[in-house]
Amino acid sequence: MHNHSHQEESASTAIAWAFFLNLGFTVLEFIGGWLTNSTAIMADAVHDLGDSLSIGLAWFLGHVSRKGSTETFTYGFQRFSLLGALINGVVLVAGSIWVLSEAVPRLWNPEMPDAKGMVLLAVFGVAVNGFAAYKLSGGKSLNERILNWHLLEDVFGWAAVLIVAVLLVFFEWPILDPILSIGFTLFILINVVRNLAETVRIFLQASPDASMRENLLEELSSIPGIEAVHHLYIWSLDGENHVLTAHLLLEDNSDIAAQEVVKSELSRRLEPYHLSHTTVELEFSNEPCRDLHE
Numbered sequence: 001m002h003n004h005s006h007q008e009e010s011a012s013t014a015i016a017w018a019f020f021l022n023l024g025f026t027v028l029e030f031i032g033g034w035l036t037n038s039t040a041i042m043a044d045a046v047h048d049l050g051d052s053l054s055i056g057l058a059w060f061l062g063h064v065s066r067k068g069s070t071e072t073f074t075y076g077f078q079r080f081s082l083l084g085a086l087i088n089g090v091v092l093v094a095g096s097i098w099v100l101s102e103a104v105p106r107l108w109n110p111e112m113p114d115a116k117g118m119v120l121l122a123v124f125g126v127a128v129n130g131f132a133a134y135k136l137s138g139g140k141s142l143n144e145r146i147l148n149w150h151l152l153e154d155v156f157g158w159a160a161v162l163i164v165a166v167l168l169v170f171f172e173w174p175i176l177d178p179i180l181s182i183g184f185t186l187f188i189l190i191n192v193v194r195n196l197a198e199t200v201r202i203f204l205q206a207s208p209d210a211s212m213r214e215n216l217l218e219e220l221s222s223i224p225g226i227e228a229v230h231h232l233y234i235w236s237l238d239g240e241n242h243v244l245t246a247h248l249l250l251e252d253n254s255d256i257a258a259q260e261v262v263k264s265e266l267s268r269r270l271e272p273y274h275l276s277h278t279t280v281e282l283e284f285s286n287e288p289c290r291d292l293h294e
Contacts (some may be wrong), residue, residue, distance in 0.1 A: 015059045018132040018151060023052040025128045029121070036117035040177050043102050045156055047095050051154065054088045055147055060078050075277070078185045078237040082202060085239075088147060089196035096153070096189040103181040110174035118165035125158030147190050156184040198239070205235040208242050212273070220246060225262045227251045231291050241276035248289070 024274060029045035032038075069076040133151035160180035207213045213234050221231045228249040236242045247264075250259065263275055270278060283289060 006220055010291055015055060015147060018147060019052065019055040021132040022048060022055055022151070022154075025125065026052050029125070032117070036114040036121065038113035038118055039109075040113065040181065041118065041121060042173060043099065044154075044161070045277060047099060047157075048154060049096070050267040051094040051151075053093075057084060058088060075237060075243075078241055082199060082238045084194070085199050088272075089192055089199055092149065092153065092192045093189065093196065096185050096192070099185045100182060103178040103185070106178035107175060110160050110178065112168065112172060112174045113177075115165050115168035117168065118161060120156050122162035122165050126155060126162060129158060149188060149195065153184070153188040153192075154190065157181070160184050189222045202236050204237050207234050208236040208239070208282065216244065216270075216273065219221075220248060220266070223248075223262060223265050223269065225254055225258050227285065230289070237276065242273070244270070244273075244275050245275040245279040247281045247283055249285060252285050254284070 026045055026048040029048055033045050039278035064077050064080045067077045083163065129151055132136060133148055133155055134142070160183070161177075164177045164180055167173060180259065202208070216234065217229055217232055220232070226248050229246060231245065231247040233245045234242060248262070250262065254262070262282065266280060
């Protein structure tokens with residue numbers, strides 16, 4: 001429990017670092033874009049502003065998600081963190097589409113910016129965003145992973161700007177800017193869509209793992225004293241904390257002692273799955289199941 005609390009605190013600290021670094025650098029981007037007359041940097045500044053707002057939202061929702069359960073939110077607030085992951089994923093997809101809409105037309109009408117100013121700002125951009133991404137690189141939650149893609153997108157973006165800026169110092173090839181921008185944006189977009197799809201699946205209460213339900217059904221069905229298993233449902237609060245409910249039909253000769261053996265064996269077999277919440281109902285063969293639908 002203490003280790004889990006420490007992990008949550010570390011995640012909150014990492015997200016806070018990412019938020020303040022990103023917000024501070026966004027301000028510098030707007031100034032740098034104006035000084036270098038670079039539309040690419042100004043566009044990235046707008047994109048980073050959206051990132052900062054998303055990271056700040058994730059920080060707030062992550063803090064809320066650690067509250068205990070209430071009479072209204074009986075499972076607690078862990079799914080608020082998932083909400084943050086969903087919002088951030090949508091924002092990042094929208095931002096990537098916006099970047100593409102800006103970059104594609106520039107293939108036909110490229111402009112030469114202040115290349116030397118771009119080099120200096122790009123070096124700083126790679127360093128700041130790279131450090132922020134490193135602070136979140138060890139995150140395991142969907143929230144942290146999607147935020148990490150926010151920051152990696154910025155790192156790749158500034159790396160592209162740096163490469164283009166260095167080349168533009170020596171060659172007048174402004175078309176390289178939109179080409180590289182389109183390349184890294186598509187790469188990030190594919191990965192974010194994958195994470196976003198997983199987040200939507202969890203929101204729709206899909207099984208956290210395709211084989212987990214099948215394995216659990218096999219485990220529970222093989223417990224001595226169990227005749228059948230039904231109404232076995234497994235879903236996830238936030239991608240990390242899973243919930244299991246099931247009905248176990250006892251054999252005819254099950255007395256109190258036999259039930260205690262079943263419950264002890266049940267606990268032993270469920271332990272490797274590290275479930276956060278389990279609700280198991282033991283049923284006798286001569287009693288009707290309250291949940292008639294499967």
